[in-house]
Amino acid sequence: MKRLGSLTILSVVIAVAVLAYLLWPKGAEQSAAAEDDDIVASFALPEAITNNAVAKAQGPDGATLYSFNGLTKGKSWQDTSHAAFACVISSQTCETIAPVPVDEGRLASAAVTISGKIYLFGGYTVAESGTEVSTPEVFAFDPEDENYARVADMPTPVDDMVVLPYLDRYIYLVSGWHDQGNVSLVQLYDTRTDGWTQATAFPGKPVFGHAGGMVGNSMIISDGVAVAGLVDGKRKFVAAPFTWRGDVDPDDPAQIDWKPVDPMPGGPLYRMASMGDEQRGQVIFAGGGDNPYNYNGIGYDDVPAKPSDRIFGYDLNSDSWQALGRLDAASMDHRGLVKSGDDYYILGGMDAARTVKAEIVKFRIDD
Known part of the structure; x- marks a missing residue:
């Protein structure tokens, strides 16, 4: 299992009465999914899926959420998926x-959206033997006609990487896993x-399963899983408690400080x-698992991972973290917000319970 030798809501919410809404206290301490009219959506994906690439784009019927690839509810090597869904x-x-x-x-x-198209990068396949292979394919998906066009492959195939858009033209793939180990x-x-x-x-120490975002010319990369040597001939995976800021030279996107x-x-x-x-000037982080795990949600140390309900923002102007609330229910195994x-x-x-979900969680952040 990942990686060769280690095992591997939206709940429907009914808006309260107007008076109750007016009296309901607001603030960062309140759940970001509090029971007010912030939560109005009531749709779900056609099937339960996790570890899926997600993006938003303008489809034929307006703003649409898209999901690609992932793992279905069986959570075995046979349950990897290349299904795609569109939610208007x-x-x-x-x-x-x-x-x-x-x-x-x-x-x-x-996945990430650039100039109206969704660019979908890599991932890994899983064989019955447990062998996993990072795949090189990159597709440009056109929401208007729902066609995929194969574009130039990744020079180094990676999965579990952070993918960031820049200037509505460039896309950064930061660190991630390549077949036998993490890359920098x-x-x-x-x-x-x-x-x-x-x-x-x-x-930083190369990682997979990290998270991040880009605002203006600056990116934030946080957490993930690093390799910490071998134990009994097997790789030991540990959580990586770090955050890095990368400032891009606007005259040369390849130069990052x-x-x-x-x-x-x-x-x-x-x-x-x-x-x-961009509106908040922050990189937003929500949910996540507390213990490095393979695709089945069981930690590499055989301890089941527990999801978080935390929502944090890293403010690029003040170079500081801000607590922004909590999800209604803890959630993990995500590839984008x-x-x-x-x-x-x-x-x-x-x-x-490490159950794969079809729900779409929707929340707002109170200022």
């Missing part, structure tokens, strides 16, 4: 769309030229939902 926000409806055009399911892939690479893709370059390498900043309060988490929020208007969305994932 205005109508709160979800449907299955054309699957990703690959022969096998993919876990830990990532920062691979930079230019959507206009369909070409790859290497950006300034990630200076990295510096360590304060780690996320409360201890490191694995596979958080995250995104850069998306925002539409004032609403944030988490698609699928695992709950506290």
